[in-house]
Amino acid sequence: MLREIGVRSIDDLFAPIPPDAQVKGGLNIPRQMAESEILDYFRQRASENALGYSSFLGAGAYNHYRPVVIDSLISRGEFFTAYTPYQPEISQGTLQSIFEFQTMICELTGMEVANASMYDGSTAATESVMMADRITGRTGAVVARSVHPEYREVLATYAKNQGMSIAEVGYQENGRADLSELEEAITDKTSCVLIQSPNFFGTLEDVAAVADIAHKKGALLVVAIAEAVSLGIVRPPVEADVVAMEAQSFGVPVGFGGPYAGVIATKEKFVRQIPGRLVGETVDRQGRRGFVLTLSTREQHIRREKATSNICTNQALIALMATIFMTVYGREGIRELAQQNLAKAAYAAEEFGRKGKVLFSGAPRFNEFVVQTKEEPRAINDRLLERKIVGGFPLKKFYPELGNAALWCCTELTTRAAIDAAAKEVA
Amino acid sequence: MSDRDIKKATTQVNQNEGLIMEKSSPGKKGYKLPPLDVPAVNISKMLGDLERRDDIAAELPEVSEIEIIRHFTRISTWNYAVDYGMYPLGSCTMKYNARINEVVARLDGLAGAHPYQPEKLSQGAMKILQLLSECLIEITGMDAITLQPAAGAHGELTGVLLVRAYLESQGNPRKKILIPDSAHGTNPATAAIAGYAVENLKSNQKGMIDLNALEKQVTEDIAALMLTNPSTIGVYESDIHHIAGILHRKGALLYMDGANMNALCGKTQPGKNGVDVMHLNLHKTFSTPHGGGGPGSGPVACKKILEPFLPTPVVIEKSDGTLGFDYNRPKSIGRVRAFYGNFGMHVRALAYILANGPDGLRQTTEDAVLNANYIRKKLEGIYELPYKTQTLHEVVFNDRIQQRKGVKTGDIAKRLIDYGFHSYTVSFPLIVPGALMIEPTESESKEELDLFIDAMKAIAKEAEDEPDTVLNAPHTTRISRLDEVRAARQPILRWKKQAKYAAE
Numbered sequence: 001m002l003r004e005i006g007v008r009s010i011d012d013l014f015a016p017i018p019p020d021a022q023v024k025g026g027l028n029i030p031r032q033m034a035e036s037e038i039l040d041y042f043r044q045r046a047s048e049n050a051l052g053y054s055s056f057l058g059a060g061a062y063n064h065y066r067p068v069v070i071d072s073l074i075s076r077g078e079f080f081t082a083y084t085p086y087q088p089e090i091s092q093g094t095l096q097s098i099f100e101f102q103t104m105i106c107e108l109t110g111m112e113v114a115n116a117s118m119y120d121g122s123t124a125a126t127e128s129v130m131m132a133d134r135i136t137g138r139t140g141a142v143v144a145r146s147v148h149p150e151y152r153e154v155l156a157t158y159a160k161n162q163g164m165s166i167a168e169v170g171y172q173e174n175g176r177a178d179l180s181e182l183e184e185a186i187t188d189k190t191s192c193v194l195i196q197s198p199n200f201f202g203t204l205e206d207v208a209a210v211a212d213i214a215h216k217k218g219a220l221l222v223v224a225i226a227e228a229v230s231l232g233i234v235r236p237p238v239e240a241d242v243v244a245m246e247a248q249s250f251g252v253p254v255g256f257g258g259p260y261a262g263v264i265a266t267k268e269k270f271v272r273q274i275p276g277r278l279v280g281e282t283v284d285r286q287g288r289r290g291f292v293l294t295l296s297t298r299e300q301h302i303r304r305e306k307a308t309s310n311i312c313t314n315q316a317l318i319a320l321m322a323t324i325f326m327t328v329y330g331r332e333g334i335r336e337l338a339q340q341n342l343a344k345a346a347y348a349a350e351e352f353g354r355k356g357k358v359l360f361s362g363a364p365r366f367n368e369f370v371v372q373t374k375e376e377p378r379a380i381n382d383r384l385l386e387r388k389i390v391g392g393f394p395l396k397k398f399y400p401e402l403g404n405a406a407l408w409c410c411t412e413l414t415t416r417a418a419i420d421a422a423a424k425e426v427a
Numbered sequence: 428m429s430d431r432d433i434k435k436a437t438t439q440v441n442q443n444e445g446l447i448m449e450k451s452s453p454g455k456k457g458y459k460l461p462p463l464d465v466p467a468v469n470i471s472k473m474l475g476d477l478e479r480r481d482d483i484a485a486e487l488p489e490v491s492e493i494e495i496i497r498h499f500t501r502i503s504t505w506n507y508a509v510d511y512g513m514y515p516l517g518s519c520t521m522k523y524n525a526r527i528n529e530v531v532a533r534l535d536g537l538a539g540a541h542p543y544q545p546e547k548l549s550q551g552a553m554k555i556l557q558l559l560s561e562c563l564i565e566i567t568g569m570d571a572i573t574l575q576p577a578a579g580a581h582g583e584l585t586g587v588l589l590v591r592a593y594l595e596s597q598g599n600p601r602k603k604i605l606i607p608d609s610a611h612g613t614n615p616a617t618a619a620i621a622g623y624a625v626e627n628l629k630s631n632q633k634g635m636i637d638l639n640a641l642e643k644q645v646t647e648d649i650a651a652l653m654l655t656n657p658s659t660i661g662v663y664e665s666d667i668h669h670i671a672g673i674l675h676r677k678g679a680l681l682y683m684d685g686a687n688m689n690a691l692c693g694k695t696q697p698g699k700n701g702v703d704v705m706h707l708n709l710h711k712t713f714s715t716p717h718g719g720g721g722p723g724s725g726p727v728a729c730k731k732i733l734e735p736f737l738p739t740p741v742v743i744e745k746s747d748g749t750l751g752f753d754y755n756r757p758k759s760i761g762r763v764r765a766f767y768g769n770f771g772m773h774v775r776a777l778a779y780i781l782a783n784g785p786d787g788l789r790q791t792t793e794d795a796v797l798n799a800n801y802i803r804k805k806l807e808g809i810y811e812l813p814y815k816t817q818t819l820h821e822v823v824f825n826d827r828i829q830q831r832k833g834v835k836t837g838d839i840a841k842r843l844i845d846y847g848f849h850s851y852t853v854s855f856p857l858i859v860p861g862a863l864m865i866e867p868t869e870s871e872s873k874e875e876l877d878l879f880i881d882a883m884k885a886i887a888k889e890a891e892d893e894p895d896t897v898l899n900a901p902h903t904t905r906i907s908r909l910d911e912v913r914a915a916r917q918p919i920l921r922w923k924k925q926a927k928y929a930a931e
Binding site: 023033295317 | 451460465466473480483498500502507519527529533535545548551552554558565580583612615616618620622663667668693694700719722739754760762764765766782796803804817853909910914918920
């Protein structure tokens with residue numbers, strides 16, 4: 001090949017890199033390993049992590065059962081080794097699956113359109129606020145403190161350089177966003193109100209009431225959803241203008257925090273302000289149904305600095321996991337699954353409430369709840385670890401005002417035995 | 428056209444398949460939950476008005492397990508993939524996705540690790556983050572890194588925010604970012620989101636940065652130059668040292684878009700050549716699968732001066748020798764994503780690095796550059812090469828010769844499908860009108876490259892002799908060219924149940 005190219009050595013091909021800028025003697029990284037050694041390295045690392053524990057952690061990453069057909073199907077090279085479907089004639093598999101994803105997300109959220117996915121829930125929430133700014137021509141959001149703290153941190157990072165002011169409002173005794181504080185915080189510069197439901201404490205917000213307040217003052221309502229399984233049994237936030245959802249609960253491994261898939265769903269009238277990829281239906285030259293990426297004049301590769309967002313990718317393979325998950329459970333299954341989550345958490349809250357104090361009991365919740373204890377949550381958790389249980393998420397870092405409090409989560413995978421064992425140590 | 432020219436592709440039976448929602452009928456089930464081991468609850472009592480009632484039930488499909496398997500298997504066969512053959516999308520680095528990477532990413536202790544599980548039970552995951560960080564710092568020649576950004580464009584934003592925070596700490600964040608006209612669209616979009624105005628920088632006749640123009644354009648208003656190196660036409664900026672010098676003398680920084688790092692990995696370290704901050708695309712250079720459009724991962728490596736501003740948290744070694752997350756970083760730009768980034772992609776990228784080692788990474792780069800230059804040599808003249816400058820990992824032709832018969836780059840790309848290949852990148856970069864941007868990567872054998880070259884030659888001949896064959900391509904796919912105008916004018920973005928009732 002070198003001869004055919006007309007050079008003497010491979011070095012000739014790298015002549016544009018000045019010799020003194022070239023690496024001498026090889027990089028200082030581990031030596032090349034055989035496949036068996038690589039497997040062994042990662043098995044060792046995996047064994048240094050929690051293995052075989054029952055876990056009560058949720059807080060934005062939920063441990064639901066993943067039907068085995070998910071990995072079986074997404075492991076097809078046609079799905080995972082394909083690129084973005086820019087050539088629709090040879091990408092219909094990806095395109096149709098995204099169209100199905102958009103359809104099911106609309107069904108679940110009660111919205112009219114959904115995009116092909118975002119990086120995750122935190123960036124979906126942030127981009128939703130930026131979208132509200134574009135729609136309203138205002139620049140500022142009122143954000144409930146009961147929104148996931150890390151989502152709020154991401155929003156703050158993006159907001160800082162866009163002249164966007166963020167006002168945070170507290171929560172009431174029942175764990176819901178404080179409506180009067182919220183009403184007061186909305187000004188004629190507020191583009192939207194951002195709440196989460198179920199919120200970070202697991203409490204269901206009164207979405208309709210918040211929507212009323214926001215809309216009366218000309219602001220939009222963005223509802224973030226971190227626990228998507230809740231939609232199987234909880235009324236969707238139809239009063240919202242934008243729904244920013246994390247789809248991790250739908251068949252995506254908790255995976256130490258990623259990759260996940262965010263989604264933005266909204267009303268049809270806002271579709272041209274939605275960031276990210278969209279798949280639409282059309283026909284080919286013979287009139288047969290097919291799917292394409294569409295409305296791309298919103299996007300960076302066309303609009304450059306005037307684009308709705310700098311986002312280029314979506315999370316197609318993760319969205320596919322979610323699509324398969326939603327298909328496996330279906331209309332009835334998603335409800336039954338959500339019911340089990342609700343029942344497990346209700347049982348656990350009652351058991352934990354015998355010795356600890358379950359906060360925010362004045363409003364309905366889904367599968368998470370906050371328990372306040374006399375003892376430090378970390379001390380309780382240390383004892384639980386000895387029984388192979390990972391306890392609730394200590395809240396002191398984000399909500400110091402709650403004292404010794406932790407956020408506990410139960411899913412369909414949480415056994416009664418684990419709940420009973422944990423309840424004994426909570427005091 | 429003669430079928431003999433089409434060596435790689437053949438026809439096969441392809442299955443028709445509707446939408447999964449159209450296969451639904453009440454009562455079919457693909458799931459089974461275990462019996463509830465706690466008392467059932469009265470839902471309406473618990474949720475009241477907030478219960479999702481039947482009149483707004485989520486109309487998800489009801490299908491059996493085999494229908495699910497067949498549905499997704501059938502539609503998958505309508506995709507082209509790296510597993511089928513060469514996928515020469517320029518700037519996308521469509522290399523082989525090793526199966527070991529998939530296996531290790533799915534190990535229970537890794538895929539099942541909760542991001543908030545106690546640090547002492549996350550040591551394995553943190554060691555992976557640490558080793559990957561060390562490797563990427565060495566590969567880039569930088570001092571520090573964050574793995575948090577979820578994709579390349581997300582990395583760009585993180586990098587530009589680091590620049591901004593640094594300059595702010597020096598007293599003035601400045602107003603503009605310089606971006607060459609050959610850049611990816613994400614660069615200007617990113618600069619805008621980071622609160623900067625974009626100033627365009629024209630390339631010279633070689634497709635490179637014009638040092639004189641740069642010298643004039645760099646003022647005290649410029650925060651940074653976002654430079655893709657090698658550029659989108661595959662040309663290495665040999666003067667990168669001088670470029671950095673010009674910027675640094677005016678107090679501006681050099682950002683490098685690492686999209687094309689597959690041309691440099693193991694051969695040169697950008698950090699040692701004046702680059703202050705850069706992102707990597709793990710889904711390009713480090714073989715994590717593209718997945719039909721994500722997930723990606725876009726770590727950002729930087730010099731010491733930018734380290735205090737990296738997103739929180741960072742992995743540190745604690746006094747007891749174990750690893751932990753450090754959240755106490757007062758100068759940090761904050762978070763760009765919840766948790767720690769796309770960890771599953773970090774695992775795969777590290778597996779790739781370990782499978783290669785120092786020699787393997789260098790050879791990978793050499794093979795990628797060799798393959799691209801082989802294609803360039805074999806197709807030059809058959810397709811016009813607008814920039815004669817020596818190129819590394821990709822080559823950009825234009826369609827000027829074929830345009831004489833009305834055949835454009837988009838048509839040639841469609842015809843390539845009939846020959847059993849995915850298209851190259853069409854109409855990008857913008858500085859090359861009618862561009863054909865080809866990046867073979869190291870994964871392709873000489874045999875596959877020769878098939879590709881033969882196909883491109885055959886298409887050039889068709890464009891000359893029977894242009895309609897090319898203009899109406901593809902001919903062998905399940906569906907023909909799609910009406911994109913209609914899709915945008917009357918957007919149908921979801922399936923609706925009413926449509927089904929109407930049809931029945």
